Amino acid sequence: MLQVRNLSKSFPGVRALDNVSLDVAAGSVHALMGENGAGKSTLMRIVSGLDTADTGEVRCSGRIAMIHQELMPFRDLTVAENIFMGQEPTRRFGWLDKPAMHREAQRLLEHLGMTLSPARPMRELSVAQMQTVEIAKALARRAELLIMDEPTSAISEHEVEALFKIIRDLKQCGVAIIYISHKMDEIFRTADTVTVLRDGRHVATQPAAELDEAKLIALMVGRELSHAAGTAATTMVVAASVPDAVLEVRALTKPGKFHNINFALRRGEILGVAGLMGAGRTDLAHAIFGLAPAASGEILINGQPVRIRRPADALARGIALVSEDRKEFGLVPMMSLKHNITLASLRGWLIDHRAENRVADEQIRALSIKSHDRNQSVNTLSGGNQQKVVIAKSLLTAPAILILDEPTRGIDIGAKAEIHAIIGRLARDGKAVLLISSELPELLALSDRLLVMREGILTAELDPRRATQEEILQHAMPVSGE
Ligand SMILES: Nc1ncnc2c1ncn2[C@@H]1O[C@H](COP(=O)(O)OP(=O)(O)OP(=O)(O)O)[C@@H](O)[C@H]1O
Numbered sequence: 001m002l003q004v005r006n007l008s009k010s011f012p013g014v015r016a017l018d019n020v021s022l023d024v025a026a027g028s029v030h031a032l033m034g035e036n037g038a039g040k041s042t043l044m045r046i047v048s049g050l051d052t053a054d055t056g057e058v059r060c061s062g063r064i065a066m067i068h069q070e071l072m073p074f075r076d077l078t079v080a081e082n083i084f085m086g087q088e089p090t091r092r093f094g095w096l097d098k099p100a101m102h103r104e105a106q107r108l109l110e111h112l113g114m115t116l117s118p119a120r121p122m123r124e125l126s127v128a129q130m131q132t133v134e135i136a137k138a139l140a141r142r143a144e145l146l147i148m149d150e151p152t153s154a155i156s157e158h159e160v161e162a163l164f165k166i167i168r169d170l171k172q173c174g175v176a177i178i179y180i181s182h183k184m185d186e187i188f189r190t191a192d193t194v195t196v197l198r199d200g201r202h203v204a205t206q207p208a209a210e211l212d213e214a215k216l217i218a219l220m221v222g223r224e225l226s227h228a229a230g231t232a233a234t235t236m237v238v239a240a241s242v243p244d245a246v247l248e249v250r251a252l253t254k255p256g257k258f259h260n261i262n263f264a265l266r267r268g269e270i271l272g273v274a275g276l277m278g279a280g281r282t283d284l285a286h287a288i289f290g291l292a293p294a295a296s297g298e299i300l301i302n303g304q305p306v307r308i309r310r311p312a313d314a315l316a317r318g319i320a321l322v323s324e325d326r327k328e329f330g331l332v333p334m335m336s337l338k339h340n341i342t343l344a345s346l347r348g349w350l351i352d353h354r355a356e357n358r359v360a361d362e363q364i365r366a367l368s369i370k371s372h373d374r375n376q377s378v379n380t381l382s383g384g385n386q387q388k389v390v391i392a393k394s395l396l397t398a399p400a401i402l403i404l405d406e407p408t409r410g411i412d413i414g415a416k417a418e419i420h421a422i423i424g425r426l427a428r429d430g431k432a433v434l435l436i437s438s439e440l441p442e443l444l445a446l447s448d449r450l451l452v453m454r455e456g457i458l459t460a461e462l463d464p465r466r467a468t469q470e471e472i473l474q475h476a477m478p479v480s481g482e
Pocket residue numbers: 011012014015016034035036037038039040041042043069370371379380381382383384385410412
């Protein structure tokens with residue numbers, strides 16, 4: 001289906017692809033793996049014709065659709081309009097057949113295990129819902145080569161299963177699928193063949209059946225990691241002390257989002273929040289940070305009730321948020337890497353450029369942000385490296401309370417261990433961390449206590465040293481079964 005021959009691509013200061021070749025067979029799932037910045041998205045952008053190579057050749061015998069890592073929805077259009085963008089069903093004389101469009105959109109979404117009105121404007125959707133719409137859009141295109149760049153980074157377990165079923169169906173119909181993900185279990189469940197890129201070079205192509213996690217990691221990083229990322233995190237988090245609550249939330253309520261939320265977060269503590277997509281965890285984080293304040297209830301900082309109406313209020317109280325949606329709240333895409341890091345922490349009119357450079361460089365080093373120049377614009381970084389910039393930026397505001405919403409989404413396994421280490425270090429330095437994550441192993445390894453949310457309500461507080469993934473899911477799953 002696809003033949004890539006000797007592809008090279010340079011950007012100022014970096015050789016993103018260096019003589020890469022790749023063959024993808026019809027009816028197969030081909031995984032593309034590699035650390036953040038390895039060149040995966042660049043390669044796929046060239047294959048799908050969005051970017052051009054410096055040298056080399058791409059031959060494809062079918063229609064290509066790509067689900068992008070950075071979602072680019074048209075926020076003011078409806079779900080159905082986004083799905084059928086540029087190929088809307090028409091009646092005679094080319095008139096738009098809106099009922100047909102809505103019916104078909106509905107069918108595709110249901111097929112993906114999602115109940116969502118096709119008439120809803122995109123802007124109202126969560127990141128997870130947008131991602132599902134993106135998948136529906138690719139299906140509507142009836143592509144023969146389907147490229148998925150981290151399609152499951154924001155969707156819940158339930159939708160991941162639906163997606164895997166669709167991948168199996170598409171395979172049967174002879175569709176070739178290129179699947180990019182940092183999640184090992186997904187690779188071993190879906191892929192027939194695995195190709196590994198490292199620093200823009202092709203390292204290996206092997207049948208998935210001949211690989212295991214350790215081999216794959218070794219190929220990706222070019223050395224054996226001494227511990228698996230997850231276990232490194234476990235040993236690092238020492239039991240936190242038991243001092244007073246720095247953040248307390250009492251009866252916090254926002255109709256339709258969350259109801260009667262109560263918890264206390266102490267100095268030096270990592271409080272995990274588990275839950276399925278749509279459980280209200282991000283809404284809760286946004287309420288505490290002042291992006292979308294709650295309707296009733298109280299927020300106390302160091303025992304004092306405070307009003308948080310906008311993010312500036314939260315920042316002034318020492319609260320920082322690492323948002324799951326870095327496009328919307330996290331980064332200024334056209335601005336330099338340096339400015340994105342230092343932006344939130346700059347004070348006063350006089351900026352000491354030398355100090356700014358030093359601070360930026362420190363963060364770039366501390367988080368191993370893969371870049372060639374602190375002045376390069378941040379949208380030229382790979383997806384995972386952009387996420388690290390969001391974290392660096394928040395850390396610099398020297399918050400006492402740090403809310404992390406899916407901090408390791410899209411981050412490769414090595415960098416994930418680094419970020420886990422950083423979170424552990426922050427807690428040991430006395431910061432209070434509220435950690436929202438969909439990755440249960442991450443929550444279990446890092447949290448001192450673990451809250452579970454379901455449909456806007458706190459359903460359990462668990463001891464992560466004893467809780468199992470099954471137990472967490474029991475408290476997180478809707479009771480009705482829908
Ligand atoms: N438009 C651009 N200008 C400059 N450099 C770029 C541009 N696009 C990509 N790069 C660089 O090319 C390299 C490969 O990036 P790419 O996005 O392909 O990585 P990736 O493998 O998809 O990583 P991730 O897992 O983080 O998504 C990186 O060093 C990145 O900074």
